[in-house]
Amino acid sequence: MAYYVNRNIKMTWWERSYIPEILKGMLLTSRRFFHNLFGFVPFFLGTTKERPIMTVYYPEEQVQYPIAYRGRPVLAQNEDGMPACVACGLCEIACPAYCIHIEPAEDSGKQNQYERWPEVFDIDYAICIFCGNCEEACPEEAIFMSDDCEISMLDRKQMLYTKEQLLVPVADLQKRIEFTRNMYAKWNY
Amino acid sequence: MWVDLIITLAKILFILAILVGFFAPVLTWVERKQSALMQDRVGANRADILGFTVLGLFHIIADAVKMFTKEDFIPDGANKVLHTISPVIALVPALLTFAVVPFGGQYTLFDKEVNLVISDLDVGLLFVFAIASLATYGYVIAGWSSNNNWSLLGSMRTASQMISYEVTIGLTIIGVLMVYGSMKLTEIGAIQENFWMWGIFLQPLGFFMFLTASIAENKRIPFDAPEAESELVAGYFTEYSGLKFGMFFMAEFIEIVTIGALMTILFLGAWHIPFLTTATLLSWFDFLGTTGSNLVVMFIHVGVFFAKVVFFVYLQMIIRWTLPRFRYDQIMKLGWKILLPLSLANILVTGLVILALN
Numbered sequence: 001m002a003y004y005v006n007r008n009i010k011m012t013w014w015e016r017s018y019i020p021e022i023l024k025g026m027l028l029t030s031r032r033f034f035h036n037l038f039g040f041v042p043f044f045l046g047t048t049k050e051r052p053i054m055t056v057y058y059p060e061e062q063v064q065y066p067i068a069y070r071g072r073p074v075l076a077q078n079e080d081g082m083p084a085c086v087a088c089g090l091c092e093i094a095c096p097a098y099c100i101h102i103e104p105a106e107d108s109g110k111q112n113q114y115e116r117w118p119e120v121f122d123i124d125y126a127i128c129i130f131c132g133n134c135e136e137a138c139p140e141e142a143i144f145m146s147d148d149c150e151i152s153m154l155d156r157k158q159m160l161y162t163k164e165q166l167l168v169p170v171a172d173l174q175k176r177i178e179f180t181r182n183m184y185a186k187w188n189y
Numbered sequence: 190m191w192v193d194l195i196i197t198l199a200k201i202l203f204i205l206a207i208l209v210g211f212f213a214p215v216l217t218w219v220e221r222k223q224s225a226l227m228q229d230r231v232g233a234n235r236a237d238i239l240g241f242t243v244l245g246l247f248h249i250i251a252d253a254v255k256m257f258t259k260e261d262f263i264p265d266g267a268n269k270v271l272h273t274i275s276p277v278i279a280l281v282p283a284l285l286t287f288a289v290v291p292f293g294g295q296y297t298l299f300d301k302e303v304n305l306v307i308s309d310l311d312v313g314l315l316f317v318f319a320i321a322s323l324a325t326y327g328y329v330i331a332g333w334s335s336n337n338n339w340s341l342l343g344s345m346r347t348a349s350q351m352i353s354y355e356v357t358i359g360l361t362i363i364g365v366l367m368v369y370g371s372m373k374l375t376e377i378g379a380i381q382e383n384f385w386m387w388g389i390f391l392q393p394l395g396f397f398m399f400l401t402a403s404i405a406e407n408k409r410i411p412f413d414a415p416e417a418e419s420e421l422v423a424g425y426f427t428e429y430s431g432l433k434f435g436m437f438f439m440a441e442f443i444e445i446v447t448i449g450a451l452m453t454i455l456f457l458g459a460w461h462i463p464f465l466t467t468a469t470l471l472s473w474f475d476f477l478g479t480t481g482s483n484l485v486v487m488f489i490h491v492g493v494f495f496a497k498v499v500f501f502v503y504l505q506m507i508i509r510w511t512l513p514r515f516r517y518d519q520i521m522k523l524g525w526k527i528l529l530p531l532s533l534a535n536i537l538v539t540g541l542v543i544l545a546l547n
Contacts, residue, residue, distance in 0.1 A: 019397075020514065029227045030509045036226040055231040 015095040065180045070132045070145040071123055076177075084170065085142035087118040094137035099127035123166060125151050126159035135180060142174045144168075192301065200307050204287050207218040207495070208443050214249040216442040216502065221248070223511045252435075259431035264336055265426065271334035276429065276436035279327030282320045283443040290450045291375045293460050293490045294467060296483040305491065306375055313374040314362060317451065318355070321406065321534050322460060324440070325351045328408075328415070331437070332425035343424025346407060346517065347415035353524035354405040354412075357398060360532035363457050364395045364539045378459030381464050388456035396456045398528055403448040407441060411512040414520055449501030450494075455512070457497050460490040 014020065056063055065071070076084040087104030105119035134143050147170065153159050170177075208407060208516025212225045218233070233245040241247075263272055290313075293305030309503050325348060332344020368391045381387050389396050405412035415422030426437045453459060461467075467486060474482035515523070 022508075026507050032229065033223060033227045036229065043253055054229065057231070057234075090214045124547075 009063070017053065043140040065149075067147075067175055069147050069149075070130045071147045071149045071164075072130070072145070072151050072161075073134055073143055074125060074146045074148075074168040075121060075163065075166040076170045076173055077141050078146060078170060082114055082117055083120050083121065083142060083163065083167060084140055085121065085138075086116045086140050087121075088116075090137040090139065091134035091143055094133040096131060096133060097127045097129045099124045099129075100134060112116065118163060121163040121166060122160055124160045126156050136184065141177060141180075144173050144180065146173075146176070154167075193427045196303060197307060200305065204292070204307065205284070208284065208446060209439070210285065212446045212502075213439045213442045214253070216445065217252060217438070218246055218249055219502075219524045220247070220506060220509075223506055227510050231431075256435040261431045261433065262428070266336040266427045268334040268336075271330050273330035273433070275327050275334060276440075277327070278330060279324050280436045280440040280443075282324040282327070283440040283447060285320050286317050286403050286447045287450070289316050289374055290447070290454065291378050291459070292376075292450070292494050293487055294379060296487045298480055298483055303487075303488070304375065305404040309373065309375050312372050314366070314372045314377075317374075318359060318362070318398070321447075322351075322355055324444075327440075328425050331429070335425075335428035337428050339421040339423070340425050340427045343415045343417075343421045343427070344469075346421075347425055350408065350412065350415060350520060350524070351406055353521060354402040354528075357402040357524060357528040357532050358406065360529070360536060361392075361395045361402065362455075364392050364532075364535045367536070367539050367543060368392060374454050378454050378461075382461050383457040384458070384461075384463045386456045392456065392539070394531065396452075398532055398535070399456070400448075400452065402524075402528060403451070404508065405520070407448060407505075409445075409505065410509045411515050412520055413514055414517045417514060432455070445502055445505055446498060448505065449498040452501050453494060453497040457501075460494040462489075462493055498502070 018162070078084055085102075087102050089102055089104075092098075092100045092102050099125075101120065101122040102118050104116055106116050107113055108115075130153035132145050135145050152160070216219075222232045224230075233248045235241050236242065236245065236247040236251040238250075245311055263269055288307045289310050291304070291306035291309075295302055295304050317536075328347040328351075329344045332340040332342075332347070335341070365377070365388060366372060368388070369380050371377055408415050414420075416426070418424075421427070426434055429437060430441075467490075470486045470489065471482050474485045476482075477485060
């Protein structure tokens, strides 16, 4: 449907002078100006925490990302310092960009011993596309997307994170773990 | 003789210091910060010295350093001489206008009459517009000598716009002249000691037309067609960089102050406080002696004058960040079809009223 603009609006002489509209516009900008100007003063005096302007001073101030945010994937680390990963390789297969490289290690698997764990677990963030498929594929709740998105390096080699760099204590990941459980339960995996 | 020379030099230095040293740099900061506040942003605050940002005031220093250290680029095929001198031609008139603009009245200091104007010309008002028109040459030459299509288009627009609106300004001023009967800016200021003789009451239409036309003269939004960045890259100063570009910019900011000062003197009671005559003020500070009381009143008057100038500067900034740009034909239409007949009618009505009152 075409939209027709009525250009034959009859304006009075006073309206055609545009002075009232100009004054209205100036009043609006002035109001914003003074509102923000005096809104800043209590903030800088430290009496209020809320700044009237939403703009964030980025490097100094950080925004709390929503829990669904997919930052860089990290490995969950159990309380005893071992990764929760069992090196099954499902995330390696699920990864559409082939950025994960796993080399498993095995042991007898007696009581209180780990049977299988990754000897090498590398993620190349230069290749990673942050799709979250690894998190979805993982049967052991071992790999999770974190809210860290500041992964810029001066060299590509530094983008290759090894197991030690990837490990994050499980306690820090509880929110995301709960979120993934809720999300993937919907599809009945 | 020597005392007069020293007083004149002091006045010149004061004007230069307050224009180039205070208004021009601070206005660059104000324009950024004010627009940011109006649009719910934070504004410039990254330049810091030892971790202190002081609300982004150091951006002035950063700007100056940038201007001085940038490459001074002259494009291929440009006329080097004209390209170099045109920023000067644009900047000098802006500064020169202040030679006849009084920023205070007459005071007796140490048995000597001190008039707070650099040069008290009898044709002060004519001088202002004669000099202001000269700035047009700077802009036209800048666009012409740059060897750039956008610059040329911008300078053509500048020429036509400035000439069109100068007509309006000239005719508006005639109304003011008829009311006050003087071209001396100091006299016009002195008459407005009476609150009801302020130009804004005697010439209300002239006030609005003068404001509109002088913003158009200064080529600021909403009349910024000559440097419209979305149409012509930057208009006449597209090919300028470094300090030459800075001079164009400085000319613009100084002209804002000049317009504010002229509006103050012609329409808003110059350096006078409403309902407070100079004699009353002097009698308040009588206990300080002649020189002392005059000195105090002088500082009060200069302060009041610049407060009014700051108000007009603020008004122009508000207008600049509120209104969208006029289309080019709309600018011409406003200038020739609306403001020109209105200013002629203003003269007619003013004349009839003066005739009736006499």
